[in-house]
Amino acid sequence: MVLYSQASCGTHSSGTLQYFLIKFRTCYDMCTQRSPYNWSRDLYQRHGETIEQYLQNTVLPALNDKSGQGGTILLNELKHRWNNHQIMNKWLKKFFTYLDRYYVKHHSLPTLEQAGLRHFKDVVYENVKEQATGAIISLIDEERDGEIIEKSLVKSIVELYENMGLGGASLESYTNDLEQPLLDATRAYYARKREEWIAKDSTPDYLIKVEKALAEEKARVTEYLNPASEPKIRLVVEDEILQKVQMNLLEKEGSGCRVLLANDKSEDLQRMFQLFSRLDNGLQPMASIVESFITSMGNACVEKRQAKLDSGEKEKNDDPEFVKSLIDLHEKYLGVIRETFSGHHLFQKALKNSFEVVVNQDVGQYSNAELMSTFCDRVLESGGEKLNDSEVEESLDRIVQLFSFLTDKDLFADIYRNQLAKRLLNQRSSSDDAEKLMIAKLKVQCGTQFTSKMEGMLNDLAVGSDQKSEFDARMEQHDTKLSFSVQVLTTGFWPTYKTPEVSLPANMTKCLEIFTEWHDAKHQKRKLSWVHSLGNATVKSIFGKKSYDLQVTTLQAVVLNTFNDGKTFDFNELKKILNLNDLTLKPLMHSLSCGKYKVITKTPANNKINSTDSFTANAKFSSNMRKIRIPMASLDPSHNKNRVEEDRSWTIEAAIVRIMKARKTLKHQELIAEVLSQLSFFRPQPRDIKKRIEALIDREYLERSAENSDMYNYLA
Amino acid sequence: MQIDVAAAQKLFEDIADQEDPNVANMEGISTLCERLGIDPLEDIRVLVLLWKMGASKKPAEISKDEWMQGCNNLQVDSIDKFKALLPSLDTGFLDREEFKDFYKFCFQFNRQGTHKTLEKDLVIALLPMCLSGGRVPSDRLQSFCEFLETTKDESYSKITLDQWRSFLDFCYEVEDLATYDESSSAWPVLIDEYVEFMEKKAKCGKK
Numbered sequence: 001m002v003l004y005s006q007a008s009c010g011t012h013s014s015g016t017l018q019y020f021l022i023k024f025r026t027c028y029d030m031c032t033q034r035s036p037y038n039w040s041r042d043l044y045q046r047h048g049e050t051i052e053q054y055l056q057n058t059v060l061p062a063l064n065d066k067s068g069q070g071g072t073i074l075l076n077e078l079k080h081r082w083n084n085h086q087i088m089n090k091w092l093k094k095f096f097t098y099l100d101r102y103y104v105k106h107h108s109l110p111t112l113e114q115a116g117l118r119h120f121k122d123v124v125y126e127n128v129k130e131q132a133t134g135a136i137i138s139l140i141d142e143e144r145d146g147e148i149i150e151k152s153l154v155k156s157i158v159e160l161y162e163n164m165g166l167g168g169a170s171l172e173s174y175t176n177d178l179e180q181p182l183l184d185a186t187r188a189y190y191a192r193k194r195e196e197w198i199a200k201d202s203t204p205d206y207l208i209k210v211e212k213a214l215a216e217e218k219a220r221v222t223e224y225l226n227p228a229s230e231p232k233i234r235l236v237v238e239d240e241i242l243q244k245v246q247m248n249l250l251e252k253e254g255s256g257c258r259v260l261l262a263n264d265k266s267e268d269l270q271r272m273f274q275l276f277s278r279l280d281n282g283l284q285p286m287a288s289i290v291e292s293f294i295t296s297m298g299n300a301c302v303e304k305r306q307a308k309l310d311s312g313e314k315e316k317n318d319d320p321e322f323v324k325s326l327i328d329l330h331e332k333y334l335g336v337i338r339e340t341f342s343g344h345h346l347f348q349k350a351l352k353n354s355f356e357v358v359v360n361q362d363v364g365q366y367s368n369a370e371l372m373s374t375f376c377d378r379v380l381e382s383g384g385e386k387l388n389d390s391e392v393e394e395s396l397d398r399i400v401q402l403f404s405f406l407t408d409k410d411l412f413a414d415i416y417r418n419q420l421a422k423r424l425l426n427q428r429s430s431s432d433d434a435e436k437l438m439i440a441k442l443k444v445q446c447g448t449q450f451t452s453k454m455e456g457m458l459n460d461l462a463v464g465s466d467q468k469s470e471f472d473a474r475m476e477q478h479d480t481k482l483s484f485s486v487q488v489l490t491t492g493f494w495p496t497y498k499t500p501e502v503s504l505p506a507n508m509t510k511c512l513e514i515f516t517e518w519h520d521a522k523h524q525k526r527k528l529s530w531v532h533s534l535g536n537a538t539v540k541s542i543f544g545k546k547s548y549d550l551q552v553t554t555l556q557a558v559v560l561n562t563f564n565d566g567k568t569f570d571f572n573e574l575k576k577i578l579n580l581n582d583l584t585l586k587p588l589m590h591s592l593s594c595g596k597y598k599v600i601t602k603t604p605a606n607n608k609i610n611s612t613d614s615f616t617a618n619a620k621f622s623s624n625m626r627k628i629r630i631p632m633a634s635l636d637p638s639h640n641k642n643r644v645e646e647d648r649s650w651t652i653e654a655a656i657v658r659i660m661k662a663r664k665t666l667k668h669q670e671l672i673a674e675v676l677s678q679l680s681f682f683r684p685q686p687r688d689i690k691k692r693i694e695a696l697i698d699r700e701y702l703e704r705s706a707e708n709s710d711m712y713n714y715l716a
Numbered sequence: 717m718q719i720d721v722a723a724a725q726k727l728f729e730d731i732a733d734q735e736d737p738n739v740a741n742m743e744g745i746s747t748l749c750e751r752l753g754i755d756p757l758e759d760i761r762v763l764v765l766l767w768k769m770g771a772s773k774k775p776a777e778i779s780k781d782e783w784m785q786g787c788n789n790l791q792v793d794s795i796d797k798f799k800a801l802l803p804s805l806d807t808g809f810l811d812r813e814e815f816k817d818f819y820k821f822c823f824q825f826n827r828q829g830t831h832k833t834l835e836k837d838l839v840i841a842l843l844p845m846c847l848s849g850g851r852v853p854s855d856r857l858q859s860f861c862e863f864l865e866t867t868k869d870e871s872y873s874k875i876t877l878d879q880w881r882s883f884l885d886f887c888y889e890v891e892d893l894a895t896y897d898e899s900s901s902a903w904p905v906l907i908d909e910y911v912e913f914m915e916k917k918a919k920c921g922k923k
Contacts, residue, residue, distance in 0.1 A: 694879075
């Protein structure tokens with residue numbers, strides 16, 4: 001038939017409209033004639049046959065001719081033939097539209113276009129696909145090696161593959177015939193590269209290459225492959241050049257993760273972080289190395305402190321250098337995690353874990369809890385570190401961060417309270433606001449119960465200052481010749497102090513009475529006990545012709561008063577007069593007769609107070625200064641370790657009883673776990689918890705279950 | 717069968733305390749033992765007898781009521797009948813539960829007055845007596861007593877009922893010390909330390 005011979009001999013798609021219309025009309029006529037002159041079926045068949053023949057006889061041989069002459073030549077030919085086919089297919093479809101519209105639809109046959117494609121696939125594609133794939137892969141490998149290739153050519157062939165997946169959007173042919181072999185080749189290629197690189201490159205250099213390779217592969221897909229391949233290729237590359245050598249890279253001598261950390265190579269570390277984030281669980285090994293590195297840095301600080309102590313330096317409860325070194329270390333790695341590791345939670349946890357180990361390594365006589373509390377003391381006391389407000393806040397913020405890692409938080413609290421009390425009572429606190437700020441930060445960390453006593457202390461002082469003017473007015477009504485003020489402390493908030501019942505001179509006693517009267521009128525239910533071991537006084541004293549203002553403690557003032565009018569007393573007499581014991585009187589007398597300002601003369605003159613000594617006012621005393629402070633050793637111990645231990649025993653027992661009361665019966669290990677989870681401020685050993693359990697069994701709060709030696713029952 | 721109440725009562729009167737006729741204390745009990753021909757300090761059957769008679773109200777004594785009740789339960793009202801009873805007082809006849817109860821009685825009965833604990837030295841003497849006859853492997857018993865003797869821990873100068881009872885249960889349940897896992901053990905700390913003691917011993921032995 002004319003139509004076909006015309007179609008088959010030319011690939012010119014130069015059909016003018018007229019040409020087209022003639023063909024279309026002819027087809028139309030053929031398909032609409034009445035049977036037996038309806039040529040629909042024949043037309044359809046012939047359509048298929050003609051195409052097939054053409055492909056078989058012309059196209060395929062041409063292609064086979066080109067094979068074996070190098071990949072590009074074959075590909076070019078294939079591209080050429082495919083283009084032709086597409087054009088032909090399109091025009092035939094146009095000519096025979098009528099067939100498509102009725103006959104094909106009516107008989108549910110493949111459309112002309114589909115049939116055309118099908119023929120191309122069966123005759124041409126299936127026979128050349130292997131070679132084509134091989135050619136493409138070689139080109140890609142060449143490009144990987146840095147050669148320039150004809151990207152548009154590859155892209156066209158890729159489109160062919162994409163179209164060969166019949167049934168609409170199916171990428172089946174592309175996936176099976178091109179993508180899979182490509183993935184295999186990619187894997188082989190990068191496996192080779194990996195071996196090459198890992199042997200001679202340092203970790204940072206290797207990683208730069210990885211970054212580059214991944215970028216290239218991504219670009220490649222965009223340029224001429226199907227987007228579906230992007231994740232698959234990426235996974236293969238990541239697997240071959242990252243996953244398989246992950247530990248090798250991390251632990252490489254001289255350039256591994258540890259070395260990078262030690263040399264602050266933030267760019268390299270950041271690259272490492274970003275690359276390993278791509279892998280499943282890719283960051284945990286890195287985080288572990290970071291954790292162990294920070295721990296070793298922290299341990300170095302601890303060892304430095306140990307060395308200091310070993311070299312014979314005197315032990316004090318103050319080591320600002322050490323505390324600062326830990327703070328600085330923490331700050332540094334907080335920054336590193338934020339910037340280099342994007343604040344990732346695994347690395348935050350690593351920092352936390354390592355500091356929990358380091359901060360709890362006590363060295364020497366004084367615990368780190370104490371050192372940290374003393375550090376705060378320095379920041380908060382007047383005349384301590386000279387810092388402005390924001391520096392103070394920053395310091396406190398950082399020490400609280402360090403504090404959060406401490407296991408023995410209750411110990412810190414105990415010491416902190418003692419030091420706070422000293423600051424407050426001796427008016428050595430530089431700023432009320434700073435004190436409040438610190439307490440607020442501790443409260444955020446540990447809750448209200450932790451800071452309630454501290455807040456109580458501040459509150460007592462606030463109340464005292466509020467009521468001062470009222471009491472001052474009352475004092476003025478009496479004529480005691482003494483200027484007198486009182487600070488009331490609520491028992492329980494403050495540390496326990498000794499309350500020596502020293503015999504006061506009459507004028508002092510009168511002051512106490514006035515206050516007691518005033519106070520009792522205000523608060524009937526409260527009982528006052530005087531703490532004379534605290535308290536300060538200014539004693540105006542005249543030695544020879546000069547008068548001095550001696551700043552002393554209450555007890556020192558009482559002693560000085562006793563020596564008015566040149567009286568002389570020996571130690572034992574003083575004990576009786578003042579009603580004080582040795583433990584109190586000795587340091588008292590020492591401060592007045594053996595210190596820098598010897599306002600009292602001791603006979604014999606030496607540095608030790610003996611019960612045989614006798615004392616009298618030093619008539620020859622003189623000093624250039626008018627105001628003199630005579631310090632005295634504190635009568636109360638800095639803090640009571642035993643009390644902390646006792647409190648812990650009690651707290652553990654209370655937790656056990658609380659838990660057992662709720663659960664009635666519980667297995668041993670569950671009880672231990674519950675108890676530990678309820679104790680936030682210290683961490684007892686399981687044995688210590690067991691001892692408390694045994695104590696409670698003894699006191700019949702609990703019993704061991706008769707059926708199961710592993711269980712406990714609550715006894716109501 | 718009804719016993720001769722008067723005879724039983726007379727027996728009690730012979731051993732009752734001078735100052736309190738309603739109670740027989742260790743002096744009287746010793747007298748009884750002599751009449752029975754057993755040694756109160758060495759023979760565990762004294763304790764078994766007292767336990768069976770129900771002398772549980774106060775340590776180191778038996779009340780008249782307990783005595784009468786006990787005689788009735790055991791069907792004894794004469795020294796001869798008591799003597800006939802002696803062979804049956806072997807602890808070997810008791811099953812595990814009964815023995816546990818008897819073992820607890822041994823502790824409770826040997827306390828001083830209102831004390832809740834026993835002195836360690838007494839425990840060291842008492843344990844072998846109570847646990848003789850293979851109830852507990854003899855090497856376990858021996859090594860435990862050795863541990864008690866050598867430990868310098870002050871808190872173990874007195875032993876609690878819980879510790880006493882746990883030792884027996886421990887012997888029943890943990891035959892092989894190698895299987896002992898302190899981290900999950902609910903046994904009293906005393907037992908943990910005993911196992912530790914044995915481990916150290918084994919290490920030294922290997923050297």
